[in-house]
Amino acid sequence: AQDTESDSLYQRLGGLVPISVVVSDFVDLLVSNPQINRNPAVAAARERAPAPYLKFQVTAQVCEVTGGPCKYTGRNMKESHAQLNITEAEWQRMIALLKQVLGKHRVPARESGEILEIINSTKADIVTRP
Numbered sequence: 001a002q003d004t005e006s007d008s009l010y011q012r013l014g015g016l017v018p019i020s021v022v023v024s025d026f027v028d029l030l031v032s033n034p035q036i037n038r039n040p041a042v043a044a045a046r047e048r049a050p051a052p053y054l055k056f057q058v059t060a061q062v063c064e065v066t067g068g069p070c071k072y073t074g075r076n077m078k079e080s081h082a083q084l085n086i087t088e089a090e091w092q093r094m095i096a097l098l099k100q101v102l103g104k105h106r107v108p109a110r111e112s113g114e115i116l117e118i119i120n121s122t123k124a125d126i127v128t129r130p
């Protein structure tokens with residue numbers, strides 16, 4: 001059936017299968033990005049939080065906040081990123097990688113815009129250095 005204006009973002013994205021694929025590609029790009037890995041706190045956190053774990057938690061979180069049936073049980077964004085010293089430049093790099101993945105998977109403009117808005121709403125909790 002066609003999407004309607006009132007469908008949740010979760011429904012318009014196509015549910016957990018496409019969401020998990022996009023998150024997986026995004027996390028793969030993020031954890032292998034040389035600029036972001038130059039941050040020693042981020043690089044060190046890979047042992048505590050390996051890519052498969054991040055994929056699980058981010059998928060559950062995106063599913064929940066877009067109106068899907070999941071329940072995110074991880075830590076909040078402020079606590080989980082507080083020790084990582086994430087800079088504005090690292091944030092901008094992450095946004096560029098996210099846009100790249102949304103484009104690769106042909107996520108439409110409306111849905112991409114809503115995802116970017118959700119991600120931007122977490123920026124103040126995640127970026128702790130200029």
Ligand code: HEM
Binds near residue numbers: 036045
């Ligand atoms: C430059 C941007 C970002 C970097 C470098 C980054 C890096 C990390 C790292 C290294 C961890 C593991 C922390 C630890 O366990 O000590 C983590 C956890 C996590 N991040 Fe990010 N992150 C970024 C942005 C985001 C954004 C925008 C979101 C989604 C809104 C997000 C969602 C999560 C989630 C759900 C966890 C798991 C929390 C938990 O373990 O309970 N991250 N991130």
